[in-house]
Amino acid sequence: MPEDQQVDETTAPEAAAATDDLDDEIRDSDESEADVEDDESEDDESDDEDDSEDEDSEGDEGSGGSGRKGRSAKLIALDEEGDIAADYLEELLDIADLDGDIDTFTEGGRAHISIVTDANLLVGKDGEVLEALQELSRLAVMTETGKRSRLMLDIAGHREKRRAELTDLASDAVEEAKASGEAVRLSPMNPFERKIVHDVVAAAGLNSESDGEEPNRRVVVMPA
Template structure:
């Protein structure tokens, strides 16, 4: 099978995931009597859905985000389960409501950039505060782009990212001395 066919099959599967998820979310919005449009895109080989409003934001959508995004995380998992139930495939879809994830991505990116600078300046590792999987992924991507390494450490709500200086490549140790 060619790479083009693989990519085509992936896009077809992600489009199906997006459609199933959008149907599920539309029903949820109807039950909750909330207004919102659903935008479906594909980002980083995963379906991405956003519940947005035209014009004036519906402050009631904030209830679907919850404090620090806890309700959003739960809705994302329920939506993934609905997709899995319909398609038989595990879903990695991302859900955003009222721009919460986009705004959070900006905040986490700034925290990650500051931590990367600190590691580069000091040469010591830096442990960040606990974060959810979405936030940890944002940090890991920024750290990798900066040429450093990172690991997730801890369990459950205490899981956090540790940023480390770039590892010396085997054979470079003599050059560093």
């Protein structure tokens, strides 16, 4: 058994109960998660637009125009999202009796939360628990602010590792599409993963599109 999953026999009942509490929190989000999924799929198409808006705001800020106030207000709102989500996740960690350091930062027009921990329990198979915790965090922010959140959550570096894997996968698909002259269909992915692949394909000078319905929506890499 991996070291980070070992539990002292004297604390096993308490740890099990805490984990059950966390599972209940995640199950309670299932109905809301279905509603958020449709919005999340739109992020594939809106990320570039949002990033462009951020660049425009930075230009206004540098010129001392009205964009300065808008940019500052947006950063303040994102900082608030991060703080709300961090407090919520810290409570969940306490309930589950799990250790983890929580970092918050803003990047690409989103609030980002990173939990530094060795507990893979919070990631789950194929990141399923991570995705559920991200939706719970977004719902916690929406409850407090009344606005939909696009914050990103990473736990134990899972997303960064996945990003590296998908970058390699997308690069291979690009080479295959160029060599064969045929479209390459990749395995189903979540919106976060599809966005990474789209970016790699675009950087290589090819086009890609998303095809299918969730949860079987996938990226198709088109030949030149």
